[in-house]
Amino acid sequence: MKDLTEKLTRAASWLEGRKWKLEESRSLADAGYEELTLTLNETADACPRDMLAAVVRAIEAAENGVEQTALEAEGAVHDGTWLLKRVDWRREGDGRNPPQDNRLQLYKRYVRVTDKNPAAHVMENNCFWVVTHMFRFNMAAIEAVPAGSSGVTYAIRGASADKETRLWDYVVEKREQLTTTTGVIVVEDDEFKTVSQQGFYGVRAGNLNHRGEAADLWDPAAQAAGTLVTTPFIQKNDNCTVDIIQRRTVYKNVDNAGHSEDKDFFRTATVQEAVAAAELGEAPAASGGVSVEHKSDLDPSGKWRTRVVTEAEERDLDGTEIQEQEDLSETVSVTENRGKGSAATVGSQAPGTLRSVVNTRSKGGWWVQRITERVARLWEEHTVRHVWDYFEHMLEKRSSGVAKADLPVIAEADGGTWSELELREREHGKWDVTEVAHTEQDVDDAAASMSRQAYERVDEEESVSEFKLLDPLLAEGETPPYYGYGTGVEVRVRNERTKGGKFRRVLRRVTELAHTVPYTALKAWGESVDVETGTSATAMQAATGGSDGKSERVDTEPQPNGMFRVRRTTTTEESGVKKTYGVADDYLSSAEGEEGIAEELELAAGEGKAVRASASVTRGGLLHYTKITESAKAAQSWTLVNKTSYGSDKLAGCVMDALLVKLYANAELATAQADAAAFIAAHHPFEIITGTMSDIHNYFYYQHQVGFGLHVNKFGKWDGTLTLRAVLTP
Secondary structure, X not given: OOOHHHHHHHHHHHHOOOOOEEXXXXXXXXXXXXXXXXXXXXXXXXXXXXXXHHHHHHHHHHHOOOOEEEEEEOOEEEEEEEEEEEEEEEEEOOOOOOOOOOEEEEEEEEEEEOOOOOOOEEEEEOOOEEEEEEEEEEEOOOOOOOOOEOOEEEEEEEEEEOOOOOOEEEEEEEEEEOOEEOOOEEEEEOOOEEEEEEEEEEEEOOOEOOOOOEOOOOOHHHOOOOEEEEEEEEEEOOOOOEEEEEEEXXXXXXXXXXXXXXXXXXXEEEEEEEEEOOOOOOOOOOEOOEEEEEEEEEOOOOOEEEEEEEEEEXXXXXXXXXXXXXXXXXXXXXXXXXXXXXXXXOOOOOOOEEEEEEEEEOOOOOXXXXXXXXXXXXXXXXXXXXXXXXXXXXXXXXXXXXOHHHOOOOOOOEOOEEEEEEEEEOOXXXXXXXXXXXXXXXXXXXXXXXXXXXXEEEEEEEEEEOOOOOOHHHOOOOOOOOXXXXXXXXXXXXXXXXXXXXXXXXXXXXXXXXXXXXXXXXXXXXXXXXXXXXXXXXXXXXXXXOEOOEEEEEEEEEOXXXXXEEEEEEEEEOOOEEEEEEEEEOOOEEEEEEEEEEOOOOOOOOOOEEXXXXXXXXXXXXXXXXXXXXXXXXXXXXXXXXXXXXXXHHHEOOEEEEEEEEEEEEEOHHHHHHHHHHHHHHOOOEEEEEOOOOOEEEEEEEEEEEEEEEEEOOOOOEEEEEEEEEEEEO
């Protein structure tokens, strides 16, 4: 069996070239609808019935959903855009008797896409909305929703597609919101203010209404003083409009907005409040105990809230505050008087009495007097402090309120006892006295310290005594009996008086230990330096040096403590070391330098070499030499002249005269000899036979001239020129 693909291919091939006839044409002008029906009649033999379903499918596959322009049938062209609506087929008899149903009739119905739509129609109209519908019939596709604007929105509604033609019917809805307002409504009114409110709904962008006019909104910045505009509600709608509710408050002038009075023992205060269009002026100056305060606060509405505060103070109030305090050191009393016409004065006071006065002005201009009196009392030894430590005993006594005639006198320092006396006069004329008595103790071991390093030890002892330390050189058998003085020991003694007249004694002993530290100070080519340094009780002597490549130097320096600062420097030279390096190089020779240290130097020049040297004797008895060896390069030779002349006639081809000049450098003598022998051998005697009747023998030979300009150079090679000449002689 054939598969579906093969059947469709055969069906499409069968349809090619078939002539379709216009069977029917329908048109609905008002609705913009037009339909064409094409038919194809074939016998069953031309179209086998098993292929009929494949033919229908082939038509659907080729034309379903495909827009066709200029549809042609029976030679006529139908303009417009056409879509396949349906495909039908049926059987019909062929008119025979008996009838046969072997005739097939195939129908294709097309519908034209006209996009012809009725006019728009208003479907809803009220105080908020105007809704308009625009109808669309037989549309090939649903159009894009038009872009809306502030207050205007579009929507596609009721969209449906025809099952046969797949054309769309739908409605484009335009929804326009109208701008409405509530008008101005008074919502609150009292003695202080009047509040009005208005609302706008559907305000478009730029605060315009649906007619494009500016909405009658209140401008908060363009209000008279005392008027405040607020917007308590703003809402953005989904159609890009705004709902706005505004509130306007008009504040009234109120002369008696509030009154209060406050009265106490010192003053009477009255407060008067009001609401006015202007702020209060400058308050009057205080006078006679009466002060006035003006305060004006600007309200957000532009009105001023004013407050006048008047205070009247009472006159001559004595003892409004009394304080008294008494202790062992003083008596303090404080008195305050109010409502005074003049300030209080301090006046003169008796010794021990301190009076201070503070006068301040009140708001009403009266004086407030605050008088403080402090009377000092004698308070003896109110503080006693004992301190007893390893070094001294200290007694401290303090007294207050001492009269000048009773002040103590400080004692002189003696025998380890000394005193301190501090006198401080108070502001009221009495004195504070501090007496401190110090009694110093003898201390043998007041302090001791010791520090030790690798080569030094420091001991320090400190004591307190009425006797000072003596000179170490004179102290043998004294106290202390032993200073430890000797070689390598430095002793220092310091005696310092204390405040009480005793001696603070310091004995410092620095002992330097004999030592030596060896180290290698230098490692160099062919040489090393070893150093031994330190201190010694005796001077150091040089032991070796001047042979076997060694030299020695000793430095000895005496120190103040009897020791010697010593240093031994030993230099060891290494024999047999050497370094070679290139010195020169040219076309004919090269030179190599050699520097080294050796016990002796031998010069031996081999073949082709030249040697020269210089040397000096080191402190270690070796030779420090420099040797330069020159080497000859390969032998060189050049032909300076090579001239030959030939004869003619019977001597044609024969050398008549030959001259050869050669230059040699670094050459062997045998080379020049061989060149001369070869030249002579090349010009040897010969015979020429002539004559017509009989043979005539003619004999020729060459006269040879040899000139030598050769000499032996420093390498044992030969330099110079060789001149060879051959002249033909009959």
